[in-house]
Amino acid sequence: MTGDAAVRRWGLTIPLDGIPLPDQRRLIEELPDLGYTDVWSSESNVADAFTPLALASVWAPTLRLGTAIVPVYTRGPGTLAMSAATLAAAAPGRFVLGVGTSSDVIVEKWNGIPFEEPFKRARDTLRFLRSALAGEKVSREFDTFTVDGFRAGLVAEPTPPVLLAALRPGMLRMAGKEADGAIVNWLSADDVRTVAPYVHAGGEGKEIVARIFVLPGFDADTARAIGRRMIAAYMNVPVYRAFHEFLGRSDAFEGMWRLWAEGDRKAALEAIPDRVVDELIVHGDPDACREHLERYMEAGVTTPAIALVAPGDPSPMIRALAPR
Structure with missing residues (x-):
């Protein structure tokens, strides 16, 4: 499993809504004392995936940092490898690179990049990253792109694990076979038992990170x-x-x-x-939300990445959802 298997992980999605990015420092500094172990970023039309994690790496030097996810289309393969290696070198042993195909809206409509052959693009990117992040020289024709003579000038030690965003069997199997595990979302706790076996078929110790949408303290x-x-x-x-x-x-x-x-x-x-x-x-009072999140972990999620979707100041909700 990615990271220390003995650690019981409890993650939070950043950056936080409702607080200017520089003002999030105090709350992120507090997360380890509250029992949070991870922060996971995303990338659509708000912040990029790496900058909030770079800030968190300084503000809370014990937190594990993960991208969930970086699209495999919107950065060239070499640039993606350099971005990952830089953050992994800045936070040794604490960074996990999560990649995925994203969507045609983000890739094609917003970035002007053809959203073609997503399965192959994800597979090719994983294979390139394995070599590039290890410092190997890469000259190879992949199905969806060609790399000629790339060698990373910065190689992090240890090499960061790579996870793949996956939903259906093909991608889930690839996450277990070609990556170190899967990132999933929009599924129930019971659904985890359906998707997890596809990931674990790729080998022992695979991680499953789930972004879980939480609305604590609201009536039904x-x-x-x-x-x-x-x-x-x-x-x-x-x-x-x-x-x-x-x-x-x-x-x-x-x-x-x-x-x-x-x-x-x-x-x-x-x-x-x-x-x-x-x-x-996940909704209800904080205790009910925490119990619901625990059900995801009992079903096979190794790291819940709580995504607060409630309006207002997230600070009381984050404190209320801290693991007991």
Whole structure:
């Protein structure tokens, strides 16, 4: 498993909403004392994946740092390797590189890069990174790109582990075979038992990081209303629709998918069953949220990466969700 197998991990997604980036220092400094072990960044249209982690590496020098995820398209292979090696060298033994294909919206519509052959691009990037991060000279024609004579001038010791964002069996198997584990999201605690065996088929000690959306301290009606909007936004994206068809939620989402396609957004939201929202969004009082998060770990998640989606100052919620 990535990192010390004896460590019971409890992660948080950064940067935090509602607080200017420089002002997050005091709260991030507090995280280890609260029992948090990890911070995990993301990259879409807010912060880049590396800068918040670089700040956290100085503010809280014991935290493990992870990207969840960096798209494999939006940086060239060499630039991606250099970014990872730099942070790994700045925080030796504390950095995990999480990569993934991201989406056609981020890659193609926002960055003007063709979103083609995502499975092969992820595989090729993993294979390139294995060599590049180890300091090897890489001259190779991959299926989706060619690298001619790249050798990293900075090689971190130890070499950072690499995880792959994965949803369905093909990518999950690749995460276990070609990477050090998988990063997953938008699944229930019970769903972990469905996806984990595909990852572990690739070998012993594979890590499974799950970004889990949490709404602590809200009444059920409010939490479900927020959750429905989030679910509709994601589950109408083809890759997430296919994921939940694989998980067996076709019947639960059939009404929402049909109404959304017809343009009736309000009715589509109302068609999402309460039980599905309760499975995919962790909500309730902090103790109930913590117990729900524990169920993910019991099912096979090695590192929960809590993503707070509630409005307002996140500080009280972060303290309330600290592991007991």
